[in-house]
Amino acid sequence: MTSDTSRFAFARSNFPKGFRFGAATAAYQIEGSSFGGAGPCHWDTFAQTPGNTAGAEDGSVACDHYHRWEEDLDLVRDAGLDAYRFSMSWARVLPEGRGQPNREGLDYYDRLVDGILERGLEPWATLYHWDMPAALSDLGGWRNRDVADWFAEYTQIIMGRVGDRLKGTATLNEPWCVAWLSHFLGHHAPGLRDIRAAARAMHHVLLAHGRSMEVMRAMGLENLGIVLNFEHARPADESDGAALAAARYDGIYNRWFIEALLHRRYPEIVLEGLAPHLPAGWEDDMDLIGRPLDWLGVNYYTCNRVAPDPDQPWPALTSVPGPLPKTDMDWEIAPDGLAFFLKRLSALSDGNLPIYVTENGMADSAPEDDQTRIAYLDSHFAAARAAIDDGVDLRGYFVWSLLDNYEWAFGYDKRFGIVHVDFDTQKRTPKASWHALRAALREPAPAE
Template structure:
């Protein structure tokens, strides 16, 4: 069980759990179109064991059971994503009525169970026909995404408690277009530079489209890390500056200050879209809240062999999850305080944190320590109002396939049987028992 109680985080603090459409839904029928993860997973060598999301957790058919788990766990909210290709199979144009009907059922099912729907428009499942046109490298994606956002706002906006435009733009842009680890799998600095800007431009156009539909309580979900230098040498401090700018400041500065870090606009000058500066008013549209996803720290060391970004990430000596990610609760505390002091007084939500691990006793400790970090950040003035555990279910963990298990509920992929873990019971015990 947890040592921290619900009351330690305030009487109105929101507890939820989170998933993403491609990782759990399956249901690649009923008019759903192809997405970039379907083709990326079908390409040999991209995903461990050639796993794909065709069935995943069969949430498309088993959603009532999954919503019951969230309700019975005592959670207040469910953070989920809508699948763009399920709603608009070609990415633009004709709408799939069976996709609309599915999310009608799902959202109504949340409300019937007393759960607040926290929706995310984009969690990485770009329709393949839009990738054929360049995807996030094409400036037109800002227009395509706004059209999709307007559809969501029109059909579902009156029932959503909160809506985020994009989940983890660093992953959408840099991880997927420079490091090539996620779909569409590019390793190209020009592609990455364009995606880094267009993902935030599309965020801004989507905010405008959602507000035009009368929606309120809008935000974005940024994945942030506690960036640190490997040593206090001048070279490693420079490496840290690059690393922090690439992972954190590009997105925080863009969204909240209407500019990008000079260290990156200088390094990427020949690759960025011409005239990107004229878009910054759209990139920095006013928001109602900020979601922060946090998992680990980035430890940066200078590396002269990499002229574009003279940095390399190194492993530290902290305990690690089974993915090798360092477990660093203090990093979450520091990030929340930093964002609240340097960037915004908007309400903050920890929209994801969790660990890949088969030893669930470690997961219980992980959550206890990170909830304590949130309480510590609140004590330093950070206006943190909610915490979402990643993830409700063991699921399709992208390039890791089904090897990695983040769930507080175990999934037997052969039978689709759900079995709550000790971490689920720890949340259930805390949320059903207040002081």
């Protein structure tokens, strides 16, 4: 850090020419699901079930971005950012998940994309950030193989409306959360704890990605990718049992999706547990799943200390607290893990796949000076710069998040935004991190 702790240590000129700086959000977390003709999604019903979310809070109003999007896009522009990453709500576009589109929803995303472009920003869209239409959840959601065709239909409709103006498009955000966190651990909607459901979701989410890519390629669209999350698995101690547990965790969390996408395989260390529960003939889907990507999005926040738990069934592991400083999510601050994954992923793709950090940030409700967030981001920007120096084709970095928002099962208590939101009045107030980012980005990129 510099001696002035209200500023970042980096400037725009520390990164290559053309490197994109942006901020990211997600539809259900900011838009307000009760507006504009959106249908219910499984997060609406999950939150209405006692004990599932903090204070039984939901995203029905969230940040009211549906009505306040112009003000929010002005904040992106005024911060000196280059790009805005957002998601579209499947339930807003197709209230029943299939069939008749919602004209209000399509018109809204039309206005939003035009508004991004009018401010000189690049629109980077994600088709799915966890808001499965409730009508499709009734039919099994991600457990049902038909979800791939449902998702393809949704892709055709929304991309037919706005796809011609997007700079980049991701099919899905964090399939580990969509499948494992939500169907095995039960922490997110639909809140299941069932290994068969998890195994099928782990496969079908990738099959849906493949079908969506197939549709967009047929439409002639370009710059298509997917966003995966990664968490650095560290053995809790030096024992062989901890090493094996960490390897299993790494296989489930970090290897399952990327190895399917890049090498059309699932890791053996995970198939040991999931193979009996995968759908019959899953091997025949790997060619579709593994069709080429134009870019890969990397979401990174923390590491995890993993220990064996021999009294439990497979994967027989647990997490233990670590010694590093922690965020309000109780996540350790470990920026070296970001550099580790950027280099690992570059090597896994033989250096031929452009990479973007599509989410990085921290939950912090500390005083307004926001120094902990500035230090967190600074250390991760430095890790990204180090990865570039090591030859990684890293092309952009999106801070999570633009706004304090609905943080899923944690409700509105965990504040990730570089802009403070008063959820009673919806007043937006840029934090010190927003101002520090603005100052860092004012310095122009190096000349040709």
